[in-house]
Amino acid sequence: MSLFALTLLAQLGLLAQTGLLAQPGGEEGIPVNDPLVIAKCGTCHARDERGNMQRISFERSTPEGWQEAVKRMILVQGVSLSPAEARSMVKYLSTEHGLAPEEAKAVLYDAERRIHRETTIPNEHMDHACARCHSFARVLSWRRSADDWRQLVAEHAMRYKLPPNEDAIAFLSKAAPLHTPEWDAWHKLARTPDLQGHWLVTAALRGHGEYYGDMQVDESADGDFTTSVHLTSVEDGLRFVRSGRGVVYAGYAWRGRSAGPGTGFTAPDHVFSQAREALWFSPDGSTAEGRWFWGQYQEFGFDVKLRRATDGPALLLLDRWSLKAGSQANRVRLLGDHLEHAATGDLNFGAGVTVRRIVSSTPNEVVAEVDVASDATPGKRDVSFRGSAIRQAIGIYDRVDYVKVMPDSAMAAFGDAAHARGYQQFEAIGYQRGPDGRLHTADDVELGPMDPSDITWSLEVFYAKPGASTDFVGQISPSGFFTPAQKDPNANFDVWVVATAKNETGRNGKPLVGKSYMVVTVPSYTLNGRRYVRDLDRWVDEGPAQ
């Protein structure tokens, strides 16, 4: 055991309490049986006759959680590991000391590198104890015994000079315990995933619209997987192939990388960009969802859904988000698999929508003409083709009540010699209010992205005089793409990103306006002799300024 670890444990009073191995709470540990983990970690984390290793047997986490832990052991404790050994250990720990699929799905946005509005932080105690520094997903990416949570909180209290926090220990021990029915059930059933074969894919990229296609997954000799994804843009018909590799942890957690063809593109949001992949496969292995992301701050990404290809029809996407009540002969493209020989009776758009005729039909596309009754009730409709349905596929509306700019809160960053700029793509989404008559409530009808040609984009810097130039912050394109200024002004700015509708007006007769709150930051700064660097939506202490 290193001097650091001994000192830490002694300061925590744990040597006397635990004898290193026993868990005072009496919780059963998860035995460690991997020879590499035992060999590399056993010097400090003693292993008892039941196979329980101190700390490790009383913790579970995601691949990212264990990767962070292994890195910390290398850098802080001086553990010597080759890259292959580190990968092997993370794979073992993420699988045998991982999260159940249901547990992991709740914090998937952390692995997907999404800026997420965490409105579920239960109380101010937890906000102050954890969420001031970490995303709450990072906290709930771990499951621990009550004693292990106590040790973690004690370590934080000592390291950051915080007061003891019994509330945090009590909450975490209850909300994120080591043993859960979900994990016990999943761990008993967990098997080597059989992901090989043919999958159907849909992918949405903000500002680019939706894509559809298929993916071939093959297992390689080392147990990892290779992928070949053929995608077609719904918007402009662009076809391309993305090739990649991936690893599956705990039977469902896909982590991989992929890229499109060539490197001769310059647009930072180009669909060929090399991306990291985080996918969550459903416990039955039939579907998956997640994100393929890239950018200095992972600000670009496809929202991806997969489903296993079958011999039957599979409806994947429509090229329309909404149809107006009373509109006639609307041409709608339905995209999917095994859609050939379509007849009008094969399609169902729900109440108030009639399929007038099938214009064309191929295995991957049906073009239909549909009429919407003038008295059709506004709301979302499922759309089905021979029993294959897309839930809430299309919105029926009679007016656009408001515009929402997405993301509604956003971050971008100036660049410097060490950091590329952080961009942001915005979309204006139309909505009709629902039966409750109020805006921004659950019954509102989402009508999809408004055509960029119907929107005027502009910027407003907080506290600035109306009409003042915003060029020092950056520029927004006619398609809603924000590019920070080339020159770093060495300050952060709060900015409204404003979408003004050209044709849609509100009840007051004025054009509809939607806004997003964007913070444009410096990439790094120095405070009290320490260097802070932006990471997603937080600032990370990089240590003493050079």
Next chain:
Amino acid sequence: MKTIALLLLIAASAAAHHGYAAFDTSAEVTLKGTVTDFHFVNPHCVIEIDVKDDKGAVQNWKAELTSANHLAPKGWNEGTIQPGDALAITGYRAKNGAPSLWVTKIHLANGQELKIDTSN
């Protein structure tokens, strides 16, 4: 030590990216008006409100609150405040004279005070 500190993730939330510095906290003012928009977002929720001055001219003010993350546990959501709502908002004015306010209290037309979190 650089990397060690990075991995320890001593981070500061961007939700607290600016404090009261832009506002004059020496005196509170109260605005009465009609809501034109409400943004339930991070890092700050913002109420846009039309306020008539003594001469009847209408000016649109932006009243800033804490983050959506902090207001959500108090029962707030995107629909809590609606365009058209009549509100009395008390808070600190922006130092530079911009029609912006840091909110300390909100009262509905019926006098009910909305629970808020005044942290930045």
